[in-house]
Amino acid sequence: MAGSNAAKAVRGRRPKSKDEILFDRELEDLPPELRWREWMLRVEAVIFSATEPVSREILARVVGKSCSIDLLIDDLREELRSRPYDIVAVAGGWQHRSRSAYASAIRASQAPTRSAPAYLSEHEAAVLAAIAYLQPVTRSELSTMFGKEISRDTIASLRDAGFLGSGPRSPTPGAPYTYVTTKHFLSAFGLETLRDLPDLERLEDDGLLSRQALVREELAKEGADGDEQDQL
Known part of the structure; x- marks a missing residue:
């Protein structure tokens, strides 16, 4: 009976894609400092490329199980302190946002932005x-x-x-x-x-x-x- 239930559980699991099997989340071959740096770059790349705020669950797919996503975000934000954009917590996730001090420059440029705000009366x-x-x-x-x-x-x-x-x-x-x-x-x-x-x-x-x-x-x-x- 137990064997039958285990077989059903295995059949019910979503099969891993080829990318998931080949993707190394843990990076155990790297020394700790390089591993942390690579995790930081992965997280920033995912947030930068996303069109919506990225949840913790999504970011957890690209870093090791022992990795603290909150500490990674803190380190990324520290590196971006002198940049005109930041990583901010919105809608239950994180997103790249330009700093409000540069809003007038962005408007003056009339450049198309990734998410133009809807006009409300x-x-x-x-x-x-x-x-x-x-x-x-x-x-x-x-x-x-x-x-x-x-x-x-x-x-x-x-x-x-x-x-x-x-x-x-x-x-x-x-x-x-x-x-x-x-x-x-x-x-x-x-x-x-x-x-x-x-x-x-x-x-x-x-x-x-x-x-x-x-x-x-x-x-x-x-x-x-x-x-x-x-x-x-």
């Missing part, structure tokens, strides 16, 4: 910010907050730009869909996690952004509409 930016802070949030809750209807077109535009995804169903009556931000949102705005959003705690403490308050207002409005229909 003032209204779209405000809706996206509200979703980022209140997520998961429904379109109805957003409309309550803004005091006017948030159109499906606005939500669709933010989704098409890759900033929004579908969240869980809301527990409010009718169980409408909610909206949440994506990893692309984090990457586009240079955030590692949503905890890096500015002044989130202060906004909540001041009561300027409160999902619970929006839900209470929405339920109260629906209750008032129901009472009016009962009277009719």
Whole structure:
């Protein structure tokens, strides 16, 4: 029985590609200092060539099992200290980013960049910010907050730009869909996690952004509409 289970486990494994078999991650033939240097160069090459932030799991494929990726990144960033770009932590991974001090020079050059930011209207930016802070949030809750209807077109535009995804169903009556931000949102705005959003705690403490308050207002409005229909 045990032999049968082992055979099934072997059959269920993904066969290694030729590149994986030939690729030497451990570099045991190199002295420690050269091994570390080679791992640094591999990690930088992967991050440099990637179009999206590179996760820890991806980087682990090109270095030894005992290698500390965090220490490698620290050493790489130290070497780049005098350069106009850096390796930054965004969206759960790492990415090469030019330093903000050179943003005006890059804009003035009008050179095409790897990831041109999507243009957002003032209204779209405000809706996206509200979703980022209140997520998961429904379109109805957003409309309550803004005091006017948030159109499906606005939500669709933010989704098409890759900033929004579908969240869980809301527990409010009718169980409408909610909206949440994506990893692309984090990457586009240079955030590692949503905890890096500015002044989130202060906004909540001041009561300027409160999902619970929006839900209470929405339920109260629906209750008032129901009472009016009962009277009719």
